[in-house]
Amino acid sequence: MRSRGESVISHLILVLGAAIALYPALSILVLAVSERGGRPSPLGMPRSFTLDNFARAWEGGGFDTALLSSAVVAVSVVVVTVTLSVLTGYALAWLRVPMAGPILGVLLIGLVLPYEGVIVPLHSLVKDLGMINTTAALILPQIGLSVSLGVFWMTTYFRGVPRSLPEAASIDGASRFQTLTKVMLPAALPGVSALALIVFLYAWNDFLLALVLVPDNADVRTAPLALSFFAGNVKGADIGVTAAAAVLVALPLVVVYVVLQRSFISGLLGGAVKE
Amino acid sequence: MTAVTSRPRTRHPSRSRPGRTPPPRTGGRRRDWTALLYVLPALAFFGVFVLYPLWQSVWLSLWEWNGVTAATWVGARNYVDVLGDPVMRAALRNSLVFIVFYAVLPTAVGLLLAGVMSRIRIHGLTFFRAALFVPQILSGVVVAVAWRYLYGVDGPINGFLDLVGLGFLTRGWLGDFATALPSVGLIGTWVMFGLCMVLLLAGAQRIPTELYEAARIDGAGPIREFFTVTLPGLRRETSFALVLTTTYALRNFDVVWNTTSGGPGNSTVMPSVIIYKAAFNTRDYGTAATVSVLLTVMILAVTALVLFILRDRETGR
Numbered sequence: 001m002r003s004r005g006e007s008v009i010s011h012l013i014l015v016l017g018a019a020i021a022l023y024p025a026l027s028i029l030v031l032a033v034s035e036r037g038g039r040p041s042p043l044g045m046p047r048s049f050t051l052d053n054f055a056r057a058w059e060g061g062g063f064d065t066a067l068l069s070s071a072v073v074a075v076s077v078v079v080v081t082v083t084l085s086v087l088t089g090y091a092l093a094w095l096r097v098p099m100a101g102p103i104l105g106v107l108l109i110g111l112v113l114p115y116e117g118v119i120v121p122l123h124s125l126v127k128d129l130g131m132i133n134t135t136a137a138l139i140l141p142q143i144g145l146s147v148s149l150g151v152f153w154m155t156t157y158f159r160g161v162p163r164s165l166p167e168a169a170s171i172d173g174a175s176r177f178q179t180l181t182k183v184m185l186p187a188a189l190p191g192v193s194a195l196a197l198i199v200f201l202y203a204w205n206d207f208l209l210a211l212v213l214v215p216d217n218a219d220v221r222t223a224p225l226a227l228s229f230f231a232g233n234v235k236g237a238d239i240g241v242t243a244a245a246a247v248l249v250a251l252p253l254v255v256v257y258v259v260l261q262r263s264f265i266s267g268l269l270g271g272a273v274k275e
Numbered sequence: 276m277t278a279v280t281s282r283p284r285t286r287h288p289s290r291s292r293p294g295r296t297p298p299p300r301t302g303g304r305r306r307d308w309t310a311l312l313y314v315l316p317a318l319a320f321f322g323v324f325v326l327y328p329l330w331q332s333v334w335l336s337l338w339e340w341n342g343v344t345a346a347t348w349v350g351a352r353n354y355v356d357v358l359g360d361p362v363m364r365a366a367l368r369n370s371l372v373f374i375v376f377y378a379v380l381p382t383a384v385g386l387l388l389a390g391v392m393s394r395i396r397i398h399g400l401t402f403f404r405a406a407l408f409v410p411q412i413l414s415g416v417v418v419a420v421a422w423r424y425l426y427g428v429d430g431p432i433n434g435f436l437d438l439v440g441l442g443f444l445t446r447g448w449l450g451d452f453a454t455a456l457p458s459v460g461l462i463g464t465w466v467m468f469g470l471c472m473v474l475l476l477a478g479a480q481r482i483p484t485e486l487y488e489a490a491r492i493d494g495a496g497p498i499r500e501f502f503t504v505t506l507p508g509l510r511r512e513t514s515f516a517l518v519l520t521t522t523y524a525l526r527n528f529d530v531v532w533n534t535t536s537g538g539p540g541n542s543t544v545m546p547s548v549i550i551y552k553a554a555f556n557t558r559d560y561g562t563a564a565t566v567s568v569l570l571t572v573m574i575l576a577v578t579a580l581v582l583f584i585l586r587d588r589e590t591g592r
Contacts, residue, residue: 010392014399017388018406021469024421025409027431031424041434084317091313098306103314110325112578114526116547117571120554120563121331122324144324147317205414207529208547212555224416228533231420239424246420250413257412261405268411269474269515 025250031243039240053244057230061245062218066226067252072135073222074203077142081150081199082192084143089154090180094166104155110148116208123212133217138210146199157191158184190263197260198267204253223249332571335564342558353565363566365541366549369456370525370573373545376460377467377524382516385471389479389509390501393487397476407469415529422462423449423534449535455542459534463524471516478512479505514585521577526570546570 030040035048057063091097092104115122122141123132131137165187169179185192210225221229227249231242257264336353340346357363397403410418424430426448433445448458486504495503506513528547531537537544537552546566554563 006391007395010388010395011398013388013391014397014403017469017472018403020465021407021409024418024425024465025413028417028421028424040431084320087313088317091310095310095313096307097310097314098308103318106318106326107321109329110321112522112575113325113329114522114570114574115325116526116528116550117567117574118325118328118332119550120560120567121328121335123554124331125324125328140320141324144320144322147321148325151317201412205412207414207416207533208551212551215555224414224529227414227416227420231416231423231533239427242420243424246417250417253412253414257409258405261401261408264412265404265408265473268408268470 028243028246031240032247033244034240036238036240053238053240054248056238056241057245057248060241061226061230062221063223063226063230063245063248065219066221066223067248069135069220070204070223071252073138073142074200076135076139077146077203078196078200080139080143081146082196084147085150085154085195086180086185086188086192088147088151089156089158090184092151092155093158093161094184095176104152107148107151110145111152115145119208119212122209126213131213133214133220135214135220137213138206138220138222141209141213142203142206146202150195150199153195154188154191157188161187193260194263194267197256197263200256201253201264201267329571332564332567335560336568337561339561342560346561349561353561354569357562357565357569362541362544363546363549366544366546369543369545372456373460373463373524373527374521374577376457377463377527378517378520380464381467381471381520382475382513384468385475385516386506386509386513388472389475390497390505392476393479393482393505404473407473409469410466411470415527416533418462418466419530419533422465426458426534450539452539452542455535455539459531459543462530462534463527466530467520467523471520474512474516475509478509482508510585510587514581517581517585518578521581522574525574525577546573 027040030046032053033049033051034040034046035050035052037048040046092100097103126132126137126141131140161184165183166179169183174182205224206222207224207228210222211228214220214222214225227245230245337348337350338346339349339353413421425432427433428445428447432448436442436444446454448454482504486508487500490500490504526547527545528551531543531545531548532551535543537548546569550563550566550570553559553566
């Protein structure tokens, strides 16, 4: 075993790492709650407290509609993506799907493809479908872009379910679909919720798709896009209000993260770290 | 609870045998064509919104087109032009710098720490892990807003420099030709270092202690122990971290766009910024598509390269 000193040094390194990870986020929070005349000290320590900045960001930046729009988009993307991924993952793991290998192979493209590389034709496609500047323009492409991750995720997860479970269900006379909903899905619930979280995270935080696909409709603008426009438009203006806007955009995810961080982390690591 | 919003639109081989309804759940070895119904909706979305645009990117890259007038076939000329373009060259150079900041640095930090802490019982691991992951859950736009403040003329970084008597170093870090690129790069390091630390630490804790004991009996010091036990034991985690971070470095758009938009000049321009500007500012779709294809190829190549170099070899080191 190693010495006590090494343990202390290791923990000090971890404390330093955690501080570096948290500092920018905390400094923006401090800035957001600071009065205009009472800005944080050079090291970011608070000197005053107010919620005015939030009120001004809420009204001036249209963040009420933006947060709602983000929620609608993210929840829709999650529900459809997870449903499709569960169906496909179950079939690929347990049913005799013809050409299962080639199907997974094609979906593999989606895992490594940078969507920045398809954004131009995607814009043309959405335009041709008459969906530009609509909520559908954000929801449908994001489903397509996240199903490959979802399918791989659920296929792996379903393969981990013990064979005895579906066999018992089929002896009891359950249909294929019933086996999925009554037996397999409950067994794979941790995997489903981690997938839901990770898809929610990506959908909520997306910026480029929103920038390109809903450029000029303030009603369907998502929160990150609204923040980008707001921060860009008021560059010379009050940085405290921008900070408050950033906090508003980050807050819903941070709350979910604090509650469900285990699932989040396993999701972000692609299941590479098993709990 | 099914929310399938679109019927399958792709033509699939299953359709070539319509009306065939095999009995449900047979124990036989036959393929089950109805099982395709479970797969088709997902494939339809994937086909329409990923495969088709991907193909279109390749196709568009062979044309010169402004989105309005008739397109002109130019074959490979877009590729010749793009690769000879000084802005694209700057973007490629910046991409390499970003790989160092976004991928190499965080992975190296993670590996070093994994070496130091490989067999120490960590107290409060849940807290540290949660804190280290915070940069990962924030939107790139939020990250950009935070760092624009930190790097600002009146920001905490300059405030700190003033405080310790290094006031002559203060500047607008993101607006200065000399410091913009490393400044944006360090944002990427910040986003990624926690993920790499957690991933590699978790991997290091799974390395069997017998291996360390054997190394010690052989008289290995801490450095040799790191290179003969820790590093090979973390091959899978390392390649995962490198693929994840390099991909992020090469494709990054939101952080760059919301901090510097590629400026000042072209000092922080990235392929994604060129794609966006070409397609939506100058309406040069051919160029945008060409850079898209090159970016995709770059990412596929780097992924393949990392996976190849760090593949599991039976022979070990």
